[in-house]
Amino acid sequence: SQKIEQNSEALNIQEGKTATLTCNYTNYSPAYLQWYRQDPGRGPVFLLLIRENEKEKRKERLKVTFDTTLKQSLFHITASQPADSATYLCALGDYKLSFGAGTTVTVRA
Amino acid sequence: DVKVTQSSRYLVKRTGEKVFLECVQDMDHENMFWYRQDPGLGLRLIYFSYDVKMKEKGDIPEGYSVSREKKERFSLILESASTNQTSMYLCASREQGALYGYTFGSGTRLTVV
Numbered sequence: 253s254q255k256i257e258q259n260s261e262a263l264n265i266q267e268g269k270t271a272t273l274t275c276n277y278t279n280y281s282p283a284y285l286q287w288y289r290q291d292p293g294r295g296p297v298f299l300l301l302i303r304e305n306e307k308e309k310r311k312e313r314l315k316v317t318f319d320t321t322l323k324q325s326l327f328h329i330t331a332s333q334p335a336d337s338a339t340y341l342c343a344l345g346d347y348k349l350s351f352g353a354g355t356t357v358t359v360r361a
Numbered sequence: 362d363v364k365v366t367q368s369s370r371y372l373v374k375r376t377g378e379k380v381f382l383e384c385v386q387d388m389d390h391e392n393m394f395w396y397r398q399d400p401g402l403g404l405r406l407i408y409f410s411y412d413v414k415m416k417e418k419g420d421i422p423e424g425y426s427v428s429r430e431k432k433e434r435f436s437l438i439l440e441s442a443s444t445n446q447t448s449m450y451l452c453a454s455r456e457q458g459a460l461y462g463y464t465f466g467s468g469t470r471l472t473v474v
Contacts (some may be wrong), residue, residue: 258404284460288462288463293468293470295453295466295467296451296463297402298462298463301460316428327395341403341404345459346459347411347459348394349406350406350420351392351396351403352403353403
């Protein structure tokens, strides 16, 4: 069956450092992969979409890579700030998305 | 600012009640989705709709139905609420096409007692 796995451990990092989150998937051949941010008690917010033929995509301090051979996406938050503290979800699919369980990031001042 | 509005933030219902969760979007999006989110399980797709009056089952449709009579509104119905349907329910919409992200509502936290 299809499976999406994200870092099971929460990530605690110092302000200014780079946070790196992992999304691994099995039994998928997605053409697109998306990343979302979710704050406690709120709905997820779309951040980035990367296509299978794009190796890397950037948006401000965010960088996403997509390796279809490894079946893995990496999500980087550079120069992290306390305001980046949230849960980050990866999602796969085309007309309907399947989501990972998320990785919670806490950035310490 | 584009919006997906869910009618209630918190709901408490009794076992066996029929429950309606309403979702309205103001973006003229064709696609709408209902997910539930539970700790450790992530978001699971209940139902989705490509367009008005169209609906398809997601991964966990049992115990739920949906209605989409107008493009902007997508309702989730719990036919006979049970305690295992206690969850956070999230509605989302999207333009037609896989290149677009979802816009989610703020969620409805439903407790069935």
